[in-house]
Amino acid sequence: MKLYKFHQQRMAPYLFLAPFLILFVVFGLYPIAYSIFMSFFDWRMSGMQEFVGLENYTRLFEIDPFFPRSIYNTVVLLIFGSMLQHVFAIPLAITLNQSWLKGRGFFKAAYFLPYITSAVAITLVFNMVFAHSATGPPTGWINYALENWFNIPRVRWLSYPPAMHATLSIMLNWQFIGWNVVIYLAGLQSIPTQLYEAARIDGASLMQQHLRITLPLLLPVIFFATTLSIIGGMQLFDQPFILFDGYGGRGGAGNAGLTAAYYLMVQAFGGIGRFGRASAIAWTLFVFIILLTVLNKYVNKRLEER
Amino acid sequence: MSQRITRSERAFSSRDPRATNVWGGSQGITSRHLNKVLRRVPVYLTLCLFVVLFAFPFYYLFVLATWPRQLMFTSPPRLWFGPGLAHNIHALFEAIPFHVNFFNSVGISVSAVVTQLFFCTMGGFAFAKYSFKGQNVLFSLILALIAVPPFLNIIPFFQMMSAFGWINTWYPLIVPMMANPFGIFLMTQFLKTSIPPDLMDAGRIDGMSEFGILLRVVFPLAKPAMSVLGIVTFVGTWNNFMGALVFLPNLERTTIPVALARLFHQAHTDYGAVMAGTAVSLLPIMLVFVFFSRRIISDLQAGALRG
Numbered sequence: 353m354k355l356y357k358f359h360q361q362r363m364a365p366y367l368f369l370a371p372f373l374i375l376f377v378v379f380g381l382y383p384i385a386y387s388i389f390m391s392f393f394d395w396r397m398s399g400m401q402e403f404v405g406l407e408n409y410t411r412l413f414e415i416d417p418f419f420p421r422s423i424y425n426t427v428v429l430l431i432f433g434s435m436l437q438h439v440f441a442i443p444l445a446i447t448l449n450q451s452w453l454k455g456r457g458f459f460k461a462a463y464f465l466p467y468i469t470s471a472v473a474i475t476l477v478f479n480m481v482f483a484h485s486a487t488g489p490p491t492g493w494i495n496y497a498l499e500n501w502f503n504i505p506r507v508r509w510l511s512y513p514p515a516m517h518a519t520l521s522i523m524l525n526w527q528f529i530g531w532n533v534v535i536y537l538a539g540l541q542s543i544p545t546q547l548y549e550a551a552r553i554d555g556a557s558l559m560q561q562h563l564r565i566t567l568p569l570l571l572p573v574i575f576f577a578t579t580l581s582i583i584g585g586m587q588l589f590d591q592p593f594i595l596f597d598g599y600g601g602r603g604g605a606g607n608a609g610l611t612a613a614y615y616l617m618v619q620a621f622g623g624i625g626r627f628g629r630a631s632a633i634a635w636t637l638f639v640f641i642i643l644l645t646v647l648n649k650y651v652n653k654r655l656e657e658r
Numbered sequence: 659m660s661q662r663i664t665r666s667e668r669a670f671s672s673r674d675p676r677a678t679n680v681w682g683g684s685q686g687i688t689s690r691h692l693n694k695v696l697r698r699v700p701v702y703l704t705l706c707l708f709v710v711l712f713a714f715p716f717y718y719l720f721v722l723a724t725w726p727r728q729l730m731f732t733s734p735p736r737l738w739f740g741p742g743l744a745h746n747i748h749a750l751f752e753a754i755p756f757h758v759n760f761f762n763s764v765g766i767s768v769s770a771v772v773t774q775l776f777f778c779t780m781g782g783f784a785f786a787k788y789s790f791k792g793q794n795v796l797f798s799l800i801l802a803l804i805a806v807p808p809f810l811n812i813i814p815f816f817q818m819m820s821a822f823g824w825i826n827t828w829y830p831l832i833v834p835m836m837a838n839p840f841g842i843f844l845m846t847q848f849l850k851t852s853i854p855p856d857l858m859d860a861g862r863i864d865g866m867s868e869f870g871i872l873l874r875v876v877f878p879l880a881k882p883a884m885s886v887l888g889i890v891t892f893v894g895t896w897n898n899f900m901g902a903l904v905f906l907p908n909l910e911r912t913t914i915p916v917a918l919a920r921l922f923h924q925a926h927t928d929y930g931a932v933m934a935g936t937a938v939s940l941l942p943i944m945l946v947f948v949f950f951s952r953r954i955i956s957d958l959q960a961g962a963l964r965g
Contacts, residue, residue: 364868365788372781373796375837380803383814390813444708447701461951462709465716468943468954470897472915473936476922477715480722480929489733493718496734530712534959580962587807590899594919613809620813621904627813634810641807 391632397625408632419633421607422615423640426586428517429611433524434585438578440525441532442570446562448533449540460537463530471527471590478523479595482509510595513608520609523591528584532577539573540566568656575652579645586641589613599623612637716940723937727930746934753924753931755910756938759917762828762906763939766913767895770832771888777836778887782845783876787853797846803839808900816904830905831898831913841887844964848883849876889954890961896943914939 391409394402412419444463448456466474483492484506490496495506509519543566551561567574588611596604599622603610610618612633620630722730726742726749750756784790785797811834819830853876861871877884899915906912909920918939922932947954 360868361788361862362790365784365790368780368784368788368868368872372777372837372842375777375833376800376803376839378818379811379815379834379837380800380806380839383811383818384803384806386814386817387810444705447705450701452698453701457952459705459709460955461947463712464951464955465944465947466712468893468897468947468958469716469940470899470915472897472899472918473719473940474715476918476932476936477719477722479922480933481715481718483731491731491733491735493735500734526712526715534955535962538959538963576963583805583807587809589809594899594922598919598923616809617812617900617903620816627817631813634813638807638810 387631387634390628391635393628395626395628395631397620397627401628404628408629409636411629412632412636418602418607418610418615419612422603422610422612425517425592425603425608426588426611426613429520429524429588430582430585432517432521433588434528434581435578436521437525437529437532437581438574440529441577442536442567442574444529445533445536445540446566448537460530460534463533465530466527467531469527472594474523474527475591475594478519478526479510482519484508484510511605513606516596516604516608520588520591520595524585524588528581532581535577536570536573539570543569571652571656575648578648582644582648583641586637586644587613589617593617612640716944719933719940720937722929722933725930725933727928730929730933742930743934746928746930747938749928749931750921750935750938753928754917754921754935756914756917756935758910759912759914760939762911763896763913763915766828766831767892769828770835770895771891773832773836774838774841774891775884775888778838778841778845779849779877779880779884780872781842782849783853783872785842785846786849787855787858800839800842804843806839812900812904819905824905826906826908826911831895831901835891835895838891840961841891844887844961845880845883847964849880852879852883885953886957886961886964889957893958 392403392405394400394404394408447453448459481493482495483490484495485491486508490499490506492509494509498504499506507515509515547565547569548561551565556564592603592609592611592614596602596609599618601609602618602622603614616630616633616637619626619633721736721739723746724743725736725740726745729740729742730736785793815830815834816825819825822829824830824833857875858871861875866874897915898913899919902913902916903919906916909917912920914935918932918935921927921935
């Protein structure tokens with residue numbers, strides 16, 4: 353009996369881990385190896401395969417006009433869609449963090465709701481908000497407001513490339529500012545209030561206090577939140593795909609909505625299924641994400657040393 | 659603690675010279691209290707302005723859902739509810755099997771949550787409370803894969819799911835999630851500190867098997883972490899677009915997001931039906947959020963901070 357118990361205790365971890373491990377090997381490790389493998393082949397959905405070495409990678413930078421375009425779009429949206437969020441989120445979080453504020457829970461919840469809303473729902477609504485027509489009075493709220501309240505000529509938000517970037521950026525800001533506010537609020541709560549009292553005695557203004565105390569002490573949280581934004585922003589797919597007509601639309605006018613992940617999906621599932629080329633895009637994009645994360649870490653470290 | 663902040667804030671606000679400048683330098687006339695209130699009004703106004711900005715698209719969605727497409731596009735655009743909700747819902751069900759898509763979304767999300775909680779808690783328990791050969795190597799390997807983005811896996815997954823005959827079934831959206839590296843990491847970290855070894859030994863002395871300990875000791879104690887993992891998984895699966903797009907191409911088999919996107923991409927889109935469908939798909943999430951927003955926000959935040 354005792355021996356049996358001892359034996360059972362030794363075997364237990366293996367038995368508990370077994371189902372997870374089998375799944376992990378099949379759906380975690382194997383696909384990664386498979387994906388690298390495919391990226392060196394002219395591999396079609398139909399199964400036609402031919403080893404091409406690095407050609408799938410080199411053509412992305414030498415021949416393919418869409419890939420540089422898609423990287424450009426992704427980076428523009430990363431800056432104005434994913435990074436700009438933090439410029440709004442940090443002051444909002446600081447405002448929400450004031451001790452006398454009532455209804456903090458309500459504000460937090462109201463700002464947070466877009467984050468758990470599906471990208472499809474958001475895109476379909478914003479498609480209406482940004483609706484534009486060449487003739488007749490404007491039927492979308494944004495253009496209506498521009499023309500009638502601010503006397504600014506209407507903008508083709510969904511078919512003029514720079515405006516398309518703006519539309520997507522506004523959507524991303526709208527969806528993720530609340531999320532970042534919640535993250536920054538948590539970070540702010542860990543800053544000791546004595547520091548502010550000391551600064552006040554030294555005669556520092558509110559602005560100075562936030563620049564000299566809040567921001568430096570918030571740097572680790574900023575690094576964390578911006579890293580999440582970089583990882584998410586570089587993978588942007590749902591919103592442009594839905595807004596600009598899916599596989600057929602290829603990112604709409606001038607391919608302005610064609611992000612790198614969108615282009616990957618078009619290559620893989622939008623036609624004859626170029627799995628090899630799409631896998632090469634996937635790995636190139638993954639390397640870019642890692643490089644940007646490292647760059648972010650470096651910038652953060654330099655700022656922390658100051 | 660909070661009291662002290664409050665007092666110092668107050669002391670500060672009455673001394674801040676800008677407070678009087680902004681409001682006309684009327685410190686002599688205005689009482690201290692009024693001054694303080696006046697300083698706070700713009701703060702609340704700004705916060706409320708952002709509430710309006712964040713809430714308006716939701717409100718506009720529900721407004722548009724009540725207008726049939728012939729009456730939807732006006733200038734100025736609609737701002738109040740119309741008579742066409744029933745008409746739009748009817749058009750929605752004519753165009754797509756919405757109730758089936760809804761059922762698929764619910765079924766896939768719930769199954770993904772339940773199975774993932776079970777396997778990740780079990781695996782996390784093994785990592786946290788036992789020592790075995792290769793433990794550290796294995797754990798670092800799992801950690802390394804947390805960072806793998808979904809777009810890297812989607813093509814191999816498609817090949818594998820095709821080979822398994824799983825295209826247009828729920829499995830592709832449930833089974834790979836069971837071995838989610840994030841899930842096992844989260845559970846391991848939590849169980850390491852929250853299961854006292856004495857409690858496990860007491861269970862053993864009482865004649866419980868190791869599996870019995872898992873069921874009767876670990877699962878009940880793991881509830882806080884399971885809540886985090888469950889909400890992260892549910893929101894992720896419910897909103898998953900890319901996976902359903904690739905693995906569930908059949909309209910009868912797919913989930914709400916893909917069905918709505920397909921409806922939207924049709925040649926002569928019935929915007930009334932699209933808006934009604936989007937509104938109905940958001941309603942359950944919004945209702946749950948109204949009641950459990952505190953829990954959901956803190957769980958999602960905890961999930962991100964630990965992952």
